[in-house]
Amino acid sequence: MKDKGSLRIYYLKLLKEQTQEDGLRKSRLIAEQFWQLPAIQKAQTILFYASSSFEVDTLLMIEKAFFYGKRVALPIVEQNQRNLIPTVISSMEDVHKGTYGINEPLSNPDKALAVKDLDAVVVPGLAFDKQYNRLGRGAGYYDRFLSTLPKSVITVGLAFDFQLTESLPTEAHDMRLNQVIIG
Numbered sequence: 001m002k003d004k005g006s007l008r009i010y011y012l013k014l015l016k017e018q019t020q021e022d023g024l025r026k027s028r029l030i031a032e033q034f035w036q037l038p039a040i041q042k043a044q045t046i047l048f049y050a051s052s053s054f055e056v057d058t059l060l061m062i063e064k065a066f067f068y069g070k071r072v073a074l075p076i077v078e079q080n081q082r083n084l085i086p087t088v089i090s091s092m093e094d095v096h097k098g099t100y101g102i103n104e105p106l107s108n109p110d111k112a113l114a115v116k117d118l119d120a121v122v123v124p125g126l127a128f129d130k131q132y133n134r135l136g137r138g139a140g141y142y143d144r145f146l147s148t149l150p151k152s153v154i155t156v157g158l159a160f161d162f163q164l165t166e167s168l169p170t171e172a173h174d175m176r177l178n179q180v181i182i183g
Helices: 004-017 020-036 038-042 059-067 141-146
Strands: 045-047 071-078 083-089 095-097 103-105 120-123 127-129 154-159 179-182
Touching (some): 038 154, 071 103, 083 141
Parallel strands (some): 045 120, 154 179
8 A cells, every 4th residue: 555545544444443442541641642742841832633533532632731721722624725724712612513524613813823823733644654744634734734834833743553654655745743642
C-alpha cells in the first residue's frame, strides 16, 4: 500500500476495530505525555480538534486545559473556503455538530483567533510516520491551515501505536508536524 487512498481505508479500518476500552486507556497515556511537553506547559492558547469516537480522545485534554487556565480553541470548518477558523470556547457547551458531523464551536466572529494568537495546535490524522508526516482525510484543510502558522507555534499529532509507520507518501503541500505523541 503506497497510495494515500488505500492507506486511508486501511488506517480508518484499524481505528474503528479498536475497542473503546483500549482507545480510552491509550488516550489517557497520550494525554499524560502531552501535558509533559514543555511547549504545551508554556502555551497559553491551544487549538485542539474535537475527536470522533474512534480517534485519540481530546476531550480529556480539553478539560485539563480549562483546569490549567489555558485559552482553548476548536476549529470551525469553512467548507466553501476549505479553511479552518480557530475559535475560542469557554466549555464544551459552546460546541455543536458542524461540517462533516464534527463537533465545532458555534460561529462567533468575536471569538475567532488569528494564527499569531496560537501557541500550539493539536492535529488529527489517520496515520503518522517517524519523520512527523501525517496522513489526513484527504480534503487538505489542515495542510492549508498549518502552512499559515508562524514557526513559533508547535504542532502536535496524537496517535495510537498502530497509527505509526516508518514512512508515508508525501506531496509538496503536505505539512510536517513538530511532534507526534504515540500511546
